[in-house]
Amino acid sequence: MTTEAVFQRCIHPHCGATLGVDETAFACPRCGGLLDVAYDWARLTPPKSLRDFEAKWSQRTDPLSFSGVWRFRELLPFASPEQILTIGEGQTILQQADIVAGYVGVQPGKLFLQYEGQNPSGSFKDNGMTAAFTHARMVGARRAACASTGNTSASLAVFCSATGLMRAIIFIGSGKISYGKLAQALDHGALTVQIAGDFDDAMQRVQQVSRRLGIYLVNSINPFRLEGQKTVMYRVLEALRWEAPDWIVVPGGNLGNVSAFGKAFIELAELGLLKRLPRLAVINAAGADTFFKLFGQANLRWEGGKPAKQTIEEYYRHLDAEKIRASTIASAIEINRPVNLPKALRALDRCGGVVREASDQDILDAKAKVGAGGLGCEPASAASVAGARKLRQEGIIAPNDRVVCILTGHALKDPTATVAYHTTDQKTFEEVLGTRGVRRATYANRAVQVPNDLDEIIKAIEVYS
Ligand SMILES: *Cc1c(COP(=O)(O)O)cnc(C)c1O
Ligand SMILES: [Zn+2]
Numbered sequence: 001m002t003t004e005a006v007f008q009r010c011i012h013p014h015c016g017a018t019l020g021v022d023e024t025a026f027a028c029p030r031c032g033g034l035l036d037v038a039y040d041w042a043r044l045t046p047p048k049s050l051r052d053f054e055a056k057w058s059q060r061t062d063p064l065s066f067s068g069v070w071r072f073r074e075l076l077p078f079a080s081p082e083q084i085l086t087i088g089e090g091q092t093i094l095q096q097a098d099i100v101a102g103y104v105g106v107q108p109g110k111l112f113l114q115y116e117g118q119n120p121s122g123s124f125k126d127n128g129m130t131a132a133f134t135h136a137r138m139v140g141a142r143r144a145a146c147a148s149t150g151n152t153s154a155s156l157a158v159f160c161s162a163t164g165l166m167r168a169i170i171f172i173g174s175g176k177i178s179y180g181k182l183a184q185a186l187d188h189g190a191l192t193v194q195i196a197g198d199f200d201d202a203m204q205r206v207q208q209v210s211r212r213l214g215i216y217l218v219n220s221i222n223p224f225r226l227e228g229q230k231t232v233m234y235r236v237l238e239a240l241r242w243e244a245p246d247w248i249v250v251p252g253g254n255l256g257n258v259s260a261f262g263k264a265f266i267e268l269a270e271l272g273l274l275k276r277l278p279r280l281a282v283i284n285a286a287g288a289d290t291f292f293k294l295f296g297q298a299n300l301r302w303e304g305g306k307p308a309k310q311t312i313e314e315y316y317r318h319l320d321a322e323k324i325r326a327s328t329i330a331s332a333i334e335i336n337r338p339v340n341l342p343k344a345l346r347a348l349d350r351c352g353g354v355v356r357e358a359s360d361q362d363i364l365d366a367k368a369k370v371g372a373g374g375l376g377c378e379p380a381s382a383a384s385v386a387g388a389r390k391l392r393q394e395g396i397i398a399p400n401d402r403v404v405c406i407l408t409g410h411a412l413k414d415p416t417a418t419v420a421y422h423t424t425d426q427k428t429f430e431e432v433l434g435t436r437g438v439r440r441a442t443y444a445n446r447a448v449q450v451p452n453d454l455d456e457i458i459k460a461i462e463v464y465s
Contacts, residue, residue, distance in 0.1 A: 005043035006078045008035045008223060011343060012305040021078055022139050025211075026221050034343055035223045036263065037078055046271050047074050050242045053234070068092060069130050069231045075267065076227040079134045087162045089126035090231055092118045094239035094404065099373035100385060103366070104403065105392040111403050112245070113385075114236050115375050117410030120162075121184060123332075123378075124232060124257065124408045125155035131228030132218045133159045136166065141216035145169040145209065147202035148219075149253070149332050150181025151409055156218055157188035169215060171195055171202040178331055178378070178414035198325055200337045220256030221339045229260035230267075236404055237274070244278040246401035249391075251383040251408055252282035252291050252355070253333035255344035262347020278404075280353040281397075282344065283387030285328035285363065285380070287436070290315065290336050291344065292357040302349035307342055329360045329417055329436050332380035332409060354396060358386035360436045364421050368443035371418075376411025384408075422446060 008019040010028035017030040018038070028035060047053065053072060059065035064073065064081055068090020073081075094114050101111035116124035129152075136144050144166050146152045153170040160168035168190035172182070174197065185192050195202050203219065210217040218225060237244060244265075250257050258280055268274035284292045293315065294300040300311050318324075319336055326336040338344070347353060358366070360379075366389065367382035384405035391397040411418060420432035424446045429438075450460045 005040045007038050009038040010034075011036050011346065014305055024139055024141075024216060026217060026223065034221065034340065037076075037223045037227050039077065041271060044077050045074060047273065050234075050237065050268075050273050053238060063088070066091075067130065068235055069127050069228050072231050072234045075234065075264075076131065076230060078224065078227065079138060083134060083138050084130075085134045085137060085159070085163055085165070086130055087120050087126075087159060089119050089130050090235065092116050092232075092235060094236055095375060097370075097373045097375070100369055100405075103369040104385060104389045105399065106397065106403055107400050110400060111388075111405070112239075113370065113373075113375055114232065114404055114406045116232065116406065116408050117375070117377060117381070117413075121151070121155040121158040122180075122410035122413055123151040123155065124229065124406070125151045126158070127231055128220065128225035128228040128256065128260070129155040129159050129218065132222050132225040133163075133166070135222075135224040136216040136218070139216070141166060143167045143169055143213075144216045144218050145171065145206055146218045147171040147199065147206040149199050149334055150177045151332055151413070152219065153190065153192075154181050154184035154188075157185045157190035160190065161188040166216075167191065169193065171206040171209075173198040173202045179416060180413040199335055200326070203337070203339065219339065220254050220259075226256055226260040226263065226343075229257055230264035232257070232406065233261050233264040240402075242274075244274060244276050245404045246278060247281055247388070247391075247397055247403045248278050248406065249281040249283065249384045249388045249403060250406045251330070251333050251380050251387075252284050252344070253288075253335045253338065253380065255282070255291060255338040255340040257406070257408070258282050258347050258353075259340045259343035262343070262351055266350050277351050280348060280351040281387060281391060282348070282353065282355045283383040284355065284357045285330045285333050285383055286357045286359045287328035288326035288330075288334050288336055289357045290319075291338055291341065292355045294341070295345070295348065295355040300345065302342070302345040305346075307345050312341065327436070328363075329433065329438065330363050330380035330383055331414065332378065333383065354391065356387045356390050358383045358390065360433070361438050361440070362386040362390075364417070364433070364438055365442045367418070368421065368441075368445075370407065371411065372443065375407060377407040378409040378411060378413040379417050381407040381409050424449060
């Protein structure tokens with residue numbers, strides 16, 4: 001047993017192995033399970049009231065109070081202030097979105113979008129990266145690596161280049177990585193290793209390579225990353241004056257976000273800081289729906305820390321036997337072996353969670369509605385809105401429930417999908433979207449084609465506006 005106030009602990013209560021805060025293996029040495037960053041709150045100084053955080057707004061010239069992650073540092077107290085590395089992440093907004101509320105089917109004023117595309121690298125990953133990066137420096141790392149569908153690598157590249165403190169090594173699959181994200185990795189000088197395989201292959205390889213070469217791993221298997229991602233929920237609560245909404249709806253890829261959100265709420269409840277917890281809804285893409293299949297159909301549950309391993313292994317054997325590969329336009333969640341699966345089960349157990357899947361058609365239609373409603377997101381993010389709509393249609397979400405959908409990444413991450421959806425050019429639509437079962441651009445905003453002639457241009461504008 002460790003005697004420190006901050007330590008790492010196996011998530012499985014029947015194992016309960018603990019490790020020091022400076023370990024970097026990120027797997028339980030006893031059972032191989034996932035680890036949590038754990039706190040002995042009695043020996044720390046947690047906040048007495050969540051409202052106290054509002055005072056931080058008056059200290060915005062202090063970088064730690066400015067950061068949307070570290071102004072909540074009493075709730076993730078694994079680093080001392082002088083160890084923290086911040087680039088101003090987490091300056092994000094919760095926006096009421098009535099056009100999207102209409103689409104989802106809840107009353108005006110009841111639907112909110114948490115816009116994580118506002119982060120320095122354009123996705124929520126920066127919330128976690130600042131925490132992992134801080135831990136990497138605490139343990140003296142010189143190189144940091146990740147496998148990525150694009151946004152983790154963009155975030156790592158930005159943190160490495162902005163601080164000059166570490167070399168970024170990025171593993172990507174040979175399939176789709178959107179140009180916006182690849183551009184970031186290259187532009188920010190990351191060593192980019194493209195593997196002939198998909199994301200799940202790259203994920204396995206990066207773990208092997210990091211172990212062999214002693215490179216610090218920043219994938220969401222890293223429990224310090226999830227500490228940073230807890231703060232997305234603190235900001236949502238803050239924007240709602242510390243009253244939990246009825247629902248948090250989030251896209252599910254590696255399931256790091258939902259795991260972090262669950263941990264945030266479990267801890268706030270433990271500390272007596274939040275009376276009523278929101279329900280969590282995780283939305284898979286239909287082409288990458290392991291969590292939906294296991295939770296929704298095979299009835300896999302947390303079971304007090306003993307989820308049925310056999311059910312999971314059987315399902316993965318089935319994927320291998322049938323050569324099923326993840327495939328969706330929502331490339332950020334194109335993942336069939338989510339590394340945080342057990343943590344996600346725990347989160348859903350404690351927060352009355354549900355899992356749904358959304359087709360690429362529904363995801364792109366929802367994305368167009370989000371765009372028309374004022375905020376631009378990438379396809380994966382819109383899965384949250386598509387999923388909320390489905391849950392509303394099923395009657396699981398009520399018309400007067402307060403719903404927060406997490407927009408995980410910025411629209412400019414993947415302009416290809418957006419342009420293909422709105423394009424007048426049927427060939428482009430077919431090439432980019434047709435192979436994924438997208439048949440119609442329900443809310444397309446097509447460009448108007450006109451001859452280069454003043455009268456014709458004026459006529460077109462009069463007709464269409
Ligand atoms: C990483 C990512 C996701 C998936 O999040 P997980 O925590 O892996 O479930 C969803 N959307 C975007 C834009 C992402 O970058
Ligand atoms: Zn263990």
